[in-house]
Amino acid sequence: MSRRIHLALHPYGVGGPGQHGLWKDPLVAKNASIDVNYYIEQAKAAEHALFDALFVVDSQFINSTYPSHYLNRLEPLTLLSAVATHTKHLGLVGTASSTYNSPFNLARRFASLDHISAGRAGWNVVTSFDTGTSRNYGLDEHLDYTTRYGRALESVQVAQGLWDSYEDDAFPADVERGVFLDPSRLHALDHAGEHFKVAGPLNISRSPQGQPVIFQAGVSEEGRDLAARVAEGIYAPGGTLESAQEYYADIKKRTAAYGRDPEHIKVFIHGGPIVGATDEEARRREREIFEEDNDFASNLALLGRSFGAYDFSVHDLDAPFPDVAHLAEKGGRTGAGKIIERAKAEGLTLRQVAESVNAFRRSPFVGAPETVADTIEKWYDAGTLDGINLAFRNNDDLGRFVDGVVPLLQKRGLFRTEYEADTLRGNLGLPVPENRHTVARRSVND
């Protein structure tokens, strides 16, 4: 295997969790998160730098304490369709919830994006973190963790089944014979599972990459299992080198255990590189950013998000972390459970917990270009990542990485010098899944 790192760009807009101060940055337009031209420019910059994909996250619940980018943002599929016609190679990965969408609708929209982009669509499957989302979809209670992950798996399986509705030779469009469709190449799905009944067929054919690429972001037991079963890309948390190694090895092992080639699941860790002319300058920029973002009220709200948008401000800040175990259990959010455990183990007050929630976003990739390239190489060689999902505060930060670090990675043979393909699968080195009905017919004929 050649050593090769994949890079995706995760546009922050005016700032998500842990980037409370980003909207104040004079280099960030105040309407970035709803400005299609912001995304088109980000995508063009990413494509110019030969990145694999644009990665668009999402959520569907807000209240006024939520991060700026969450309050007012474009819906990922409409956004990525608009970006598609302004790019040619860049993958377009959009987040959509399997908890509050029908698989037929999802399958159709991603297939449509895959055609519009000529084979560059990816679906980042999420189960909706915010418990309040349920109330936007007619349910008083958020679906529980097990149900959500069961739905996620079945959603992907249904979507993949629907994406095979037409075999690749379904449309001869033969004027002489008067045959547009060959009906023997059209297949209903007739799925009846635990969560969904979907007859099909889908009303759209396969695109050049056969099927959109499945991404996932699983950390919990259920999340890792889902990823190992169906994901072809993962947005992983990163964390420390050791925790990233553990995660990476675990995912690859689980994937192999499901009979899949572990090379066919690409682990992207979150990375917000901060590049300076010198290590010291980069450290200074890191401190500046930390200052900008270190807003206590926002941190308290961010903490609350892990407990179902709970308002922690009703508690005494300097008393021990309150008993909110009942909020953590609902929906099985593992993050909330971990916060409680740590608060108990270390005897932290509410204030101390709130002050620490932002720390997890700290990037290992800080320094002069040579330092950052060294660190990336070290992490790659340590078996922590196949790719990095890069997030930058502004275009200057993006530029310093692209101009400073990317050429070093290229020189070391760690990053491409030209696109390998026009599809996301092609650039990620993922196989094009053959249509299941074509395979079945061939095996009958053999």
Place this chain on the structure above:
Amino acid sequence: MSRRIHLALHPYGVGGPGQHGLWKDPLVAKNASIDVNYYIEQAKAAEHALFDALFVVDSQFINSTYPSHYLNRLEPLTLLSAVATHTKHLGLVGTASSTYNSPFNLARRFASLDHISAGRAGWNVVTSFDTGTSRNYGLDEHLDYTTRYGRALESVQVAQGLWDSYEDDAFPADVERGVFLDPSRLHALDHAGEHFKVAGPLNISRSPQGQPVIFQAGVSEEGRDLAARVAEGIYAPGGTLESAQEYYADIKKRTAAYGRDPEHIKVFIHGGPIVGATDEEARRREREIFEEDNDFASNLALLGRSFGAYDFSVHDLDAPFPDVAHLAEKGGRTGAGKIIERAKAEGLTLRQVAESVNAFRRSPFVGAPETVADTIEKWYDAGTLDGINLAFRNNDDLGRFVDGVVPLLQKRGLFRTEYEADTLRGNLGLPVPENRHTVARRSVND
């Protein structure tokens, strides 16, 4: 009032109901219906001709007997987002079913399109004609007619409520005061109705046109009532001059009865103009098209679509029209009821009924440019239309209308010579709805 006709373009792709032969036309690309560039070119041509909007229809159920365009087409919202960034004035009206979508999801996607297009989005609300759609969404039975129309009305009301989540001054983004959002300008909806419970708020702000424009295509009693209540545009069937007059007058009267300005609902009739150098040449082209489309098996399948994709080929073609009343009642499809009535009244065989299903698409606008302009003017003055939803077989047909008829309409003062506005509302002469919360606060302050 100045006399002013609005024009929309309804792209046929490779051919929908009644255009069975269109895919064979050498001027139509075999992949038109899934080629984003086909739509971008159609949109650019429409914008060059100063049309009001691109109008994209939709459906979500197929089998192998369905029209070519239905079998394999892009999803409207992703399609229109891609088109948005290649146009500046053209309205972008997309069809989406209120029967098999959540209003939160719909509100969000159309709001996103409205931002991406800077105020040119329209939602054509449909309730899903094909009974088989239900089986793609987990239901064994199609929701009945009354339920579907009840959902449609409530969906629009919920979406409009969600679109007012933010007042126009909700985001001061004031760096000095450190205020991105003014929380007093953010409003949850807390809707609990017969069909939906939706808490809100929506996570996207209003666009330049305040809210996307609501289109509808109601012919039945329920459809007309829905249109009169909430529609700002209608895709009307047209038919004869007399039936169009009846429909137009009825819609305007019903709209006024709901306390709305009848000028604020624009009736577009379907029109597939056929323009030739002479009347005779146009008639010849009309006959050619009829020949191309007159495929008996396709007509039989098209007939079956009105009865839940029923396979009429199991019946004797030359026996009296079979008793399929039980299929017509299911879901209350009025079209099916009318077919049965007529077959009975006129004593038609199945073959005769199948041969006649295509006739309803016959356009009144056939002839030399002067003749077509005269007919349009006559229909306009007779009170049948505010606009025409134009569909053309291919770009030559489109070109003959744009180059031949449009200048005549302009000369007569019936069509614009430049866009009045950059938004769909602006060009249609529809008011921008003021945010309900802004209105409420002002009335409290008065």
